[in-house]
Amino acid sequence: MSVSSQAERKTVEVNGTRLSYLEAGSPDAPPLLLLHGTFWSRVWQPVLPLLAGELRCLALDFPGFGCSEGELEVEEASVPALAKVVEAAADALGLDTFAVAAHDIGGGVAQHLAAYSGRVTKLVLVNAVMFDSWPVPAVERFRDPALREATSTEDLLAARTKTMQLTVERPLTDEEINDYVTPWRSPARARSWMAMAAAADPRYTLDLLPALKSAAVPTRLIWGRDDDFQKVTFARRYVAELPSSDLVEVAGKHIPMEDSAQEIAAAMLQHLSGPL
Template structure:
């Protein structure tokens, strides 16, 4: 089957140029894909296949990936990022849409599902939920002194370690360099530490009653050997939140790199399923 090309484009949101990867027919149902402590690169391996049936938009949040701007801890909190996503959806001309979230992007997706009437279906891929986060390597950036003392070189070294630990296979030097490329820029490095500083499990814990009530059709797609977001949280989610199911795949925290075909198939089947 034909693989759709992936292109990078920009949209202006509140005066800031936000970048996104896109694939698929502009008239197809829209799927907005959100990142967390990585960037839109995590979705790149599955966009050509997803684009066969969907209009995929993998957004870079302000100060992440190829987007302009810079996050502060205030603007990096889940509710604030969720509003940024809604503003981006408005700028892109989206009404109701489907959403997929990875890592903290999954926390943003849950916030949208719980508080907005615009989400049709949701995918959570190795996402934060309940009290699964922040992990210690992220939590330490709550300390302003730690953030101030972290140089670009320090962050690059930490992100290299985290990225290698997020993928089961061995990334090539070129692949690793691609993942790390945004954080050579000081503003993007500060945006990452701001997101880390704003990480708080209360944001997802507080959503549980609303998610239970909303019962948005949700598929969890999980690399079962994730060391950061353990699979037992995904299994708990599907037992506690109505309308959710789980597809386990080989891989770790970024299963799009370890099992791209299985991840793409699981997402596509869920989003295109007849209600």
């Protein structure tokens, strides 16, 4: 799997499992944890070199995703369960408080951390799940255990390969698509993806709203405005209802980092370097 030369892949042991993460930036810089959803840390690769001059970026792979070891069961793949994994990873990395940037279902995990942990200093949500925007039908159908049992590794790999071009505005090369989908050649990672899909439930982002509003963590939403999976209308609703939040719309679809890396990095740095 390709990795930017300005980011180094490392591992940290969390609850007995070695988790992989991409690190870029000085160890003395303010820490930023970057979370993925139904993809993996590869989604952050285009912006890491642009953030590394000011931040210590740590793009984590959840258990059973990307380059991490382990395999998620459905009960381990819920938003609250994954939030516990992130807190344990932060402890293992020696982080007390930290900023969080999150994409897709990782955005649900990030909102949970912002609402309940007391450790999130600032938040960036990029084309993230929120309110009842999720799960989309292609994900929701994996709640059916019979479907999960009947879906082979090859089936899931083919589906993820087909989905990739729908997530980015510019044409992806075959090499780029292969780089994104390579983890799902592993049966354990394919099963982990299906577990995350089965655990997807909007109550996790609906029930936390009172606590999220009370916490009022400074939040910037950055959105690929042509996303067919997580509509920009939900982002506009978020900034209308949640205190201390704003929205930057950019060109792109569900993974806008591939289309608007410069604009996204600039918007992130402006938000994360401002006063608390």
